[in-house]
Amino acid sequence: MTPAADLDLPRLLNVAGGILDGVSDHFIAGLGAPSAVRKGDTDFATQIDLDLERRIGDELSQRTGFGVHGEEFGGPPVGEGVVWVLDPIDGTFNYSAGVPLTGILLALLADGESVLGLTWLPLSGKRFAGHLDSPLLCNGEPVALPRPTTLAQNAIGFGPFNAGHGGRYPGARRADLIRALSTRVARLRMTGSTGVDMAFAASGTFGASIAFGRHPWDNAAGAALVRAAGGVATDLSGRRWTVDSPSLVAGARGIHSEVMAVVEEVIGDDWSVESTGHPPSHPRSDPTGRPSRPEENNR
Structure with missing residues (x-):
């Protein structure tokens, strides 16, 4: 080794x-x-x-x-x-x-x-x-990184989702989070590519980006770039990102903290749809019987 x-x-x-x-x-x-x-x-x-x-x-x-x-x-x-x-x-x-x-x-x-x-x-x-x-x-x-600013002065990258899908981070709860962020950020952006989102978060084009998928091939490069830029890469619970993490939130230190404060306020650690009264979703299955959740793929 x-x-x-x-x-x-x-x-x-x-x-x-x-x-x-x-x-x-x-x-x-x-x-x-x-x-x-x-x-x-x-x-x-x-x-x-x-x-x-x-x-x-x-x-x-x-x-x-x-x-x-x-x-x-x-x-x-x-x-x-x-x-x-x-x-x-x-x-x-x-x-x-x-x-x-x-x-x-x-x-x-x-x-x-x-x-x-x-x-x-x-x-x-x-x-x-x-x-x-x-x-x-x-x-x-x-890269000449921008001076520290606030959430209200930045665009935030947000991973794609279907509001009707379930999974670890149900679409209905993601909608709650995007609704809360929309009143506190300069702009929200959904590019459809975690790689683009995290590169932009590293370089200061975005203040931070949120990815709801767990796949290391989607997240590992971005986590390394953001850290090279002096930023922070965690999961949605605030734990340091590793290959076993179920999600990725990454960006400049102060802005990352502000994003995580909104997550804590709106979601905490309870991502269940029942906690907000949203109707439960019923994800489709692929031929193997596994739930199909394309919103967690960066495609």
Whole structure:
């Protein structure tokens, strides 16, 4: 097992960035690709997802010696040792529809902690990267972060949802939270991509962002970027984000605290719909019998 302190993070960041640069033209050329693998009503993968994951994963493994866990093909356990975690296209629905809010997410995990993150947004020409003890970088240059401001002066990214769906964070309760935030922030934004949301939170475009999904390939890169920028990354209960976390709230320290204060005031730790009198939802099931909750996927 390689401890995080023994990793050559600048070299690994350079290698990973070069690999993502090498596939960016492929990513751009595939914009608008249709569904190739259906996962749910609005949840799918394109052939570009599959091709990019194979190509990136093979190159990373060969050049760094560490395994890769991808969204489409899986891989080694993400909570043990050192492993890359990859989302070849974050915001697949956007990508297939031709909406440019989509990108490639890659993070390096060491015993469940995200120690390095890259978010490549080829359609907007932005490449965000950072690791432990490094500044946040955009296109290879340190980002000049804005001065601390308040929730009322910032836009906040908010994860997509269906108000009729259940799950750990039911849509009806998310609606309660977005209603409360709407009176206290400058703007609310729903981009449809956790990668975009968290890169914007890291760079100060957004003051903070909230993601309700638990998947490490969606969240790990953003958590690393926000921390590289000096911000905070927790779950919706305020616990430090790790690969086992069920959600991600990340942003500048003061603004993160203000967001969490609204969560505590409106929700606390009780996300049940019964606590506010909303009618219970009945999520559909996929053919395996598992509840289908596409609102927790960044597609």
